[in-house]
Amino acid sequence: MGLDRQWTEAILASDEFVKEVREQEQLWLSRGVSSVPTVLFNGQYAVTGGQPMEAFVGAIRQIMSEAKGGTVNG
Structure with missing residues (x-):
């Protein structure tokens, strides 16, 4: 199934969603996502x-x- 190729190319060539994308970009940058x-x-x-499992365990703890x-001991 996938994306409609013509619609996708038209969206990428336009600025139809530029405002929404920039708003989301700023939101995540403001939350430290870089x-x-x-x-x-x-x-x-x-x-x-790309972090090892220990980084996630440490973050959760x-x-x-x-x-x-x-404190949480592990």
């Missing part, structure tokens, strides 16, 4: 770039610690 991939937790904590007001 690279791909970026994984957000709770809409405010980000792990950027940190979020849990902050939510509980203390």
